[in-house]
Amino acid sequence: MEHLLQVEHVVRKFGGLTAVDDVSLYLNEHELVALIGPNGAGKTTLFNLLTGMVPATSGVIDLRTNKQKYDLTHKNAMQIADLGLSRTFQNIRLFKNLSVMENVLTAMTSKYKEGFMTAVLRLPSFYRTEQEMKSEAHQLLEIFNLSAEEQTLAKNLPYGIQRRLEIVRALATHPQILFLDEPAAGMNPEETADLTDLIKYIQEQFKITVLLIEHDMSLVMNLAQRIYVLDQGKVLASGEPAQIKANPQVIKAYLGEGAD
Structure with missing residues (x-):
């Protein structure tokens, strides 16, 4: 096997x-x-x-x-x-000054790759990708009961919720x-x-x-x-x-x- x-x-x-x-x-x-x-x-x-x-x-x-x-x-x-392969850390490593939503979106950039010119010129595919990322992030946050915290800065979350967000961010990389x-x-x-x-x-x-x-x-x-x-x-x-x-x-x- x-x-x-x-x-x-x-x-x-x-x-x-x-x-x-x-x-x-x-x-x-x-x-x-x-x-x-x-x-x-x-x-x-x-x-x-x-x-x-x-x-x-x-x-x-x-x-x-x-x-x-x-x-x-x-x-x-x-x-x-x-x-x-994705991981979390013994000491939580979030982007403390970014929102919950921004933390998840940042993790998704490796899976949603746009060409340089597409991003610079803001071509239609750029906006489609951006919408797909936000839609998937919303779904993940809803599954893990974080929807109400989407705009909260990571540093303002209770410890247990920060740990949950770190796991969600790892899952966002598929x-x-x-x-x-x-x-x-x-x-x-x-x-x-x-x-x-x-x-x-x-x-x-x-x-x-x-x-x-x-x-x-x-x-x-x-x-x-x-x-x-x-x-x-x-x-x-x-x-x-x-x-x-x-x-x-x-x-x-x-x-x-x-x-x-």
């Missing part, structure tokens, strides 16, 4: 430090997978490798889609985004794979419960693959079909949630003796 994303023996070194050490993993279409582990385990560095933020020192990252194979190992973030880096960080229990429902909805309704970094184990165990555990840059274990909860190495390294 060919996997949507195949990562083989990936290493990332920063000087004398090996942050990601011989990591191999895979993602299938329409799958929700979690990546867990203690702080400093290399989880975000691995995300950065998969999304082109930093290059791998060695190893191979392959995307197989539309009956084609793409080597992502040496592509940059923009090239990888164009192939359908991703095949959505990488979520600690989306529940800083959220209260009610916000986390809402986020759990939101991620489940996204994965089911948009038919995309989700890779999730998260420390909230209730969220992970409720959502993930498979889990990879990273420790000191290496894959310590992988499997279904029940297998991970019962794994003695994982309990010792991360979950703790009292894990339930």
Whole structure:
């Protein structure tokens, strides 16, 4: 069986430090997978490798889609985004002084490309594209209950709503794979419960693959079909949630003796 994303023996070194050490993993279409582990385990560095933020020192990252194979190992973030990989960040990265609508429209520019002369001369196709973008943005904001906030500046939104907007902006790029880096960080229990429902909805309704970094184990165990555990840059274990909860190495390294 060919996997949507195949990562083989990936290493990332920063000087004398090996942050990601011989990591191999895979993602299938329409799958929700979690990546867990203690702080400093290399989880975000691995995300950065998969999304082109930093290059791998060695190893191979392959995307197989539309009956084609793409080597992502040496592509940059923009090239990888164009192939359908999108992400959020541990620290929310919105355009704080732009409105909710403007944040979503900005994300769409990679999918709605107009020629230079078309844009400069404001040809009819420019206005058609602009209207298509606004229409799609309106639909996304309505789906995620953000319509009332369309003209609100991102910096004026409550934290939980900012996180939701960041996810909507990532979806506006039409991703095949959505990488979520600690989306529940800083959220209260009610916000986390809402986020759990939101991620489940996204994965089911948009038919995309989700890779999730998260420390909230209730969220992970409720959502993930498979889990990879990273420790000191290496894959310590992988499997279904029940297998991970019962794994003695994982309990010792991360979950703790009292894990339930």
